[in-house]
Amino acid sequence: MTLLDLANPTRFLTLTSRLLPWLAGLTFVLLLIGLYQSAMAPDDYQQGATVKIMFIHVPNAWLSMFVWGVMSLAALGTLVWRHPLADVAAKAAAPIGACFTFLALATGSLWGRPMWGTYWEWDARLTSVLILFLMYLGLIALWRAVEDPSRAARAAAVLTLVGAINLPIIKFSVDWWNTLHQPASVLRLGGPTLDRAFLIPLLIMALAFSLLFLTLHLAAMRNEILRRRVRALQLKQASQLP
Amino acid sequence: MTALSLGPYAPFIVSSYLLVTVVVAILIAWITIDYRRQKQRLRELDAAGVVRRSGRSATEFK
Amino acid sequence: MRLSGRGIRCMRGGRDVFSGLDFETCAGEALAVVGTNGSGKTSLLRMIAGLLAPAAGSIALEGGDVELTLPEQAHYVAHRDALKPALSVIENLLFWQKFLGGDASDAKGCLATVGLDHAIHLPAAYLSAGQRRRLSIARLLTVRRPIWLLDEPTNALDRAGQSMFAALMIDHLARGGLIVAATHMPLGIITRELPIGSAS
Amino acid sequence: MTALAALVRRDVKIALRVGGGALIGVLFFLTVVVLMPFALGPDLALLTRLGPAILWLGALLASLLTLDRLFMADHEDGSLDLIVMGRVPLELACAAKALAHWLAAGLPLVIATPALGLLLNLDATSTSAIGLTLLVGTPALTFTGMIGAALAVTLHRGGLLLAVLVLPLSIPVLIFGVAASEAAIGGFSFGAPFTILCALSLISFVIGPFAAAASLRHGLD
Numbered sequence: 001m002t003l004l005d006l007a008n009p010t011r012f013l014t015l016t017s018r019l020l021p022w023l024a025g026l027t028f029v030l031l032l033i034g035l036y037q038s039a040m041a042p043d044d045y046q047q048g049a050t051v052k053i054m055f056i057h058v059p060n061a062w063l064s065m066f067v068w069g070v071m072s073l074a075a076l077g078t079l080v081w082r083h084p085l086a087d088v089a090a091k092a093a094a095p096i097g098a099c100f101t102f103l104a105l106a107t108g109s110l111w112g113r114p115m116w117g118t119y120w121e122w123d124a125r126l127t128s129v130l131i132l133f134l135m136y137l138g139l140i141a142l143w144r145a146v147e148d149p150s151r152a153a154r155a156a157a158v159l160t161l162v163g164a165i166n167l168p169i170i171k172f173s174v175d176w177w178n179t180l181h182q183p184a185s186v187l188r189l190g191g192p193t194l195d196r197a198f199l200i201p202l203l204i205m206a207l208a209f210s211l212l213f214l215t216l217h218l219a220a221m222r223n224e225i226l227r228r229r230v231r232a233l234q235l236k237q238a239s240q241l242p
Numbered sequence: 243m244t245a246l247s248l249g250p251y252a253p254f255i256v257s258s259y260l261l262v263t264v265v266v267a268i269l270i271a272w273i274t275i276d277y278r279r280q281k282q283r284l285r286e287l288d289a290a291g292v293v294r295r296s297g298r299s300a301t302e303f304k
Numbered sequence: 305m306r307l308s309g310r311g312i313r314c315m316r317g318g319r320d321v322f323s324g325l326d327f328e329t330c331a332g333e334a335l336a337v338v339g340t341n342g343s344g345k346t347s348l349l350r351m352i353a354g355l356l357a358p359a360a361g362s363i364a365l366e367g368g369d370v371e372l373t374l375p376e377q378a379h380y381v382a383h384r385d386a387l388k389p390a391l392s393v394i395e396n397l398l399f400w401q402k403f404l405g406g407d408a409s410d411a412k413g414c415l416a417t418v419g420l421d422h423a424i425h426l427p428a429a430y431l432s433a434g435q436r437r438r439l440s441i442a443r444l445l446t447v448r449r450p451i452w453l454l455d456e457p458t459n460a461l462d463r464a465g466q467s468m469f470a471a472l473m474i475d476h477l478a479r480g481g482l483i484v485a486a487t488h489m490p491l492g493i494i495t496r497e498l499p500i501g502s503a504s
Numbered sequence: 505m506t507a508l509a510a511l512v513r514r515d516v517k518i519a520l521r522v523g524g525g526a527l528i529g530v531l532f533f534l535t536v537v538v539l540m541p542f543a544l545g546p547d548l549a550l551l552t553r554l555g556p557a558i559l560w561l562g563a564l565l566a567s568l569l570t571l572d573r574l575f576m577a578d579h580e581d582g583s584l585d586l587i588v589m590g591r592v593p594l595e596l597a598c599a600a601k602a603l604a605h606w607l608a609a610g611l612p613l614v615i616a617t618p619a620l621g622l623l624l625n626l627d628a629t630s631t632s633a634i635g636l637t638l639l640v641g642t643p644a645l646t647f648t649g650m651i652g653a654a655l656a657v658t659l660h661r662g663g664l665l666l667a668v669l670v671l672p673l674s675i676p677v678l679i680f681g682v683a684a685s686e687a688a689i690g691g692f693s694f695g696a697p698f699t700i701l702c703a704l705s706l707i708s709f710v711i712g713p714f715a716a717a718a719s720l721r722h723g724l725d
Binding site for chain 1: 249250251252254255257258259261262265266268269270272273274276277280281283284287290292
């Protein structure tokens with residue numbers, strides 16, 4: 001099976017159905033190993049046991065950006081190559097990315113509470129992730145606003161790419177805004193370089209979460225293809241009615 | 243579980259792990275339910291005698 | 305049952321559309337309102353439906369249900385068909401059945417009569433103009449109302465649809481119903497013509 | 505009752521489906537509140553002090569944003585004609601439509617409030633006080649806004665005209681909503697402004713449907 005064959009949604013469905021159980025199993029095993037390793041990791045001399053939150057916070061934060069990258073690639077696929085699977089991939093990724101971004105924010109907030117004494121600090125990094133979350137929600141709203149997915153796809157692709165270009169600008173502005181105001185009590189996270197004892201569980205967890213995303217994304221893409229098939233058949237059914 | 247002494251901040255650690263579990267579980271449940279629903283609709287359309295352009299049944303993958 | 309209007313005057317945007325219009329129709333009869341474009345056919349129907357107040361004159365119903373007003377005993381079918389694209393065929397019909405109340409009959413049977421029973425779960429967004437009109441006609445059947453106010457009812461229908469609808473109208477009249485239709489085209493049933501506008 | 509329940513269910517269903525846009529209001533609310541610190545600065549003490557005002561203004565604008573579709577969609581597809589003709593009293597039908605609109609667009613704002621309270625560094629008491637005032641106050645916003653929506657539909661104008669019509673009407677709700685929240689935070693009498701807020705809501709439940717029904721009855725053509 002070459003890459004070209006994958007352009008065919010039916011082939012894609014066959015491949016996905018064969019691949020998904022294996023991927024899900026592998027993800028599960030890796031998650032178990034990662035969780036065990038995180039549980040066994042020693043406490044940080046500064047942050048104590050709260051460092052354990054890092055093992056789930058960082059993978060989610062990493063995915064929140066990675067998923068936008070995936071969607072940007074898919075957006076290019078939609079706009080430049082008009083690849084039939086590109087808009088399916090972009091649409092399926094958005095809710096999953098939003099969930100990971102939400103988890104990054106929530107776990108960050110739960111980590112910040114013992115460290116800063118507050119659930120939320122308008123720190124540059126947190127604020128940028130919050131804006132990223134809002135952009136995910138906006139993208140989902142855009143997908144949901146239009147009934148015809150191929151029409152929504154182009155609009156969403158433009159928005160995704162504009163977002164990808166804008167994200168560094170937003171990050172820069174927020175940084176500037178933040179230094180201008182010099183918040184009093186920010187203890188920056190991840191200051192000390194990571195010890196091997198933390199690095200290995202973190203890497204395993206990051207890999208496990210990436211695989212989790214891959215699994216969920218393939219499954220969601222399969223749903224999306226089926227949804228479009230339902231739509232096409234319903235349109236056909238309507239044309240056959242008197 | 244003696245190895246897992248989480249110290250004074252245990253509630254925060256536990257709730258963040260729980261939150262991730264819950265959200266991922268919701269995501270998985272949503273995707274699974276969505277899959278079943280689409281398959282169900284395809285079966286209904288198949289039963290109504292609507293066939294794809296290629297003449298294959300709606301529920302078939304290949 | 306007798307529906308009558310006396311000296312009706314219609315003003316639209318400060319312009320006289322028609323005035324001094326008298327009409328009368330009884331149960332079992334179909335009144336076809338004919339006239340050129342802009343002669344006020346739709347306005348007359350909307351006045352009977354209580355959606356537009358006549359500038360002068362009055363419309364009265366004798367022999368109907370005394371506890372109900374004229375609009376409450378009427379069905380109104382217009383080119384704006386009161387269907388929600390996001391809802392399925394059956395959801396649209398069931399909503400109007402529940403909202404309009406009355407003695408509701410079997411919704412699926414009504415859809416079968418208009419030929420939509422194979423696609424009850426289809427979103428209304430996918431229907432063509434003729435199919436939407438058929439669904440509107442199903443609404444006439446699912447809740448019984450003695451008066452049918454029809455604005456160009458056969459416009460989007462194909463020939464089979466027109467004869468199906470003609471049969472339904474004949475049945476409605478035979479049950480003692482009353483039809484007022486604004487139309488350019490023959491409805492396929494015996495009607496009395498009411499010319500309005502410049503034709504009157 | 506089945507007729508009104510059917511109307512509520514239909515409107516909520518349409519709002520939640522693809523193209524309905526019920527959740528856009530919440531997203532707008534989130535975005536407006538997140539924008540505030542960029543204008544005010546990330547000073548948590550200041551944000552805490554302004555929290556009730558920010559949340560109330562955000563909720564007011566967000567509930568206004570989705571209001572112009574309340575009657576417009578039904579007018580465009582002719583449903584409104586049938587609702588006006590129907591045997592259900594138009595006042596009750598208007599109330600049912602407003603209730604459905606609040607369930608789909610107003611209630612999510614109340615649900616989103618705790619998350620936004622965290623961002624503005626509000627403690628649990630303040631957040632729940634603001635949530636409670638919003639729970640009582642947003643129906644008043646919907647029911648008074650309904651009058652503007654009904655006027656806008658008879659004039660075939662929506663959007664900004666509606667905002668200009670409705671915003672002055674919602675000033676009392678804003679005053680007592682913010683006052684009650686701030687009273688709860690400041691530790692003085694929460695009861696008095698909150699009771700007035702409840703009264704405003706109850707009044708709007710009566711005036712809104714009657715005014716909207718009257719303007720629909722006389723304005724449709």
